[in-house]
Amino acid sequence: MNKKKFLFHKNDFNGWETLNDTVMGGSSSAFCEVSDSGLLLKGKIVEKDGGFISCRSSIFKPCLNVNEYVSFELNIDGNGRTFKFAVACEDDFLGFTEFIPGGLRWIKSFPTKKFGTTNVQIPFISLNPSLRANKVRFPFKFKPSKIKRLQLLYSKFGDDGLLNNEFKPGSIKVLIKSISVI
Numbered sequence: 774m775n776k777k778k779f780l781f782h783k784n785d786f787n788g789w790e791t792l793n794d795t796v797m798g799g800s801s802s803a804f805c806e807v808s809d810s811g812l813l814l815k816g817k818i819v820e821k822d823g824g825f826i827s828c829r830s831s832i833f834k835p836c837l838n839v840n841e842y843v844s845f846e847l848n849i850d851g852n853g854r855t856f857k858f859a860v861a862c863e864d865d866f867l868g869f870t871e872f873i874p875g876g877l878r879w880i881k882s883f884p885t886k887k888f889g890t891t892n893v894q895i896p897f898i899s900l901n902p903s904l905r906a907n908k909v910r911f912p913f914k915f916k917p918s919k920i921k922r923l924q925l926l927y928s929k930f931g932d933d934g935l936l937n938n939e940f941k942p943g944s945i946k947v948l949i950k951s952i953s954v955i
Contacts, residue, residue, distance in 0.1 A: 776955075777846065777953050777954070777955045778839075778842065778953060778954050778955075779951055779952075779953045780837070780839075780923070780952045780953060780954060781812070781830070781923075781949075781951060781952045782811075782950075782951040782952075782953075783809060783810060783811055783950070783951070784807055784808065784809050784810075784811075786805075786807045786811065786812035786830075786949070787807060788830060788831035789805050789807070789812055789828050789829065789830055789831070790805060790828070790829060790831070791803055791804045791805050791814075791826070791827070791828055792827045792828075792829055792924070793816075793823075793825065793826045793827065794819075794822070794823025794824060794825045794826070795823070797822075797823055798822045798823065799819060799821070799822045799823020799824065799825070800819045800821070800822065800823070801816065801817065801818045801819045801823060801824070801825065801826050802816045802817055803815060803816025803817065803818065803826035803945065804816055805828040808948075810948060810950060811848075811948050811949050811950040811951065812828060812948070812949040813946070813947070813948050813949075814826065814827075814828045814925065814927075814945070814946075814947045814948075814949070815944075815945060815946040815947070816944075816945060817943065817944055817945070818927065818942050818943065818945055819942055820929055820940070820942045824928060824929035824930070824940070824942070825926055825927065825928035825929065825930075826926070826927050826945065827859075827924050827925060827926040827927070827928075828924070828925050828949070829859075829922055829923065829924035829925075830922050830923045830924070831922070832921055832922050833920060833921055833922065836862075836863055836918070836919045836920055836921055837920040837921075838917070838918040838919075838920070839917045839918070839920065839954045840917045840918040842897075842917070842954035842955060843896060843897055843898075843955070844894045844895060844896040844897060844954065844955050845858065845860075845894070845895040845897075845952065845953070845954055845955075846892065846893070846894050846895075846951075846952070846953040846954070846955050847883075847891075847892070847893050847895070847925075847949065847951070847952050847953075848890050848891070848892050848949075848950040848951045849885055849890065849891050849893070849925075849947065849948065849949050849950065850885075850889065850890050850891070850947065850948040850950070851884075851885025851886070851891055851947055852885065852887060852888075852945075852946070852947065853884075853885060853886065853887035853888075853939070854884075854885055854927060854939060854940075854941070854945070854947070855882055855883065855884045855885070855931070855937050855938075855939040855940070856882065856883060856885065856925055856926065856927055856947075857880050857881065857882050857883075857925070857926040857927075857928055857931070857932055858880065858881050858883065858895055858923075858924070858925060858926075859878040859879065859880045859903075859923070859924040859925075859926060860878065860879040860880075860900060860915075860920055860922070860923055860924075861876055861877070861878055861879075861920070861921045861922040861923075861924070862877075862879065862915065862916045862919045862920055862921060863916065863919040863921055864877065864913070864916075864919075876904075877902055877903070877904055877909065877913065878902075878903050878904075878924070879900035879901065879902060879903070879915050880900065880901060880903045880932045881895045881899050881900050881901065881932055882931045882932040882933075882937070883895065884939065890950060894955070897915055897917055898915075900915050901932055902915075903932060903934075923952060925947075925949060927940075927945060927947070928940070
């Protein structure tokens with residue numbers, strides 16, 4: 774197994790952009806900002822008519838290949854909130870999943886410490902296929918050699934499609950210090 778490989782670290786989160794619930798009629802407002810410490814996601818989250826904010830990478834061209842690794846690792850100052858990490862992959866169905874609104878994502882929820890930095894490992898085998906916060910029962914297979922995009926979400930829904938019990942609307946400020954593969 775290879776050593777840790779930083780995908781994004783400190784101020785090299787260039788190309789990351791915000792995607793909020795406004796795409797589906799919500800009214801949350803947040804934005805991503807690159808700092809010397811990492812990627813800052815800050816704003817205000819409103820539960821009504823949506824209930825999510827997120828930052829996502831630009832689309833990897835060519836696809837990111839992390840086939841030699843087994844897990845993602847995030848270092849994040851999350852203020853005690855529970856987040857979802859999402860990965861979009863190219864599929865083997867002639868791009869079929871891209872025609873599904875919201876697209877197929879591989880997701881995993883994780884809690885953070887109230888104070889300080891949380892180091893979380895997300896093994897590839899723990900990622901579950903999801904469409905718009907709903908579990909997918911079709912047997913899709915995660916493709917670590919065909920990653921198109923990474924995303925961090927704060928949502929009123931968890932990765933099981935049920936409500937995120939730790940969800941709190943209002944002001945939010947999150948710092949993603951790094952995303953690696955190990």
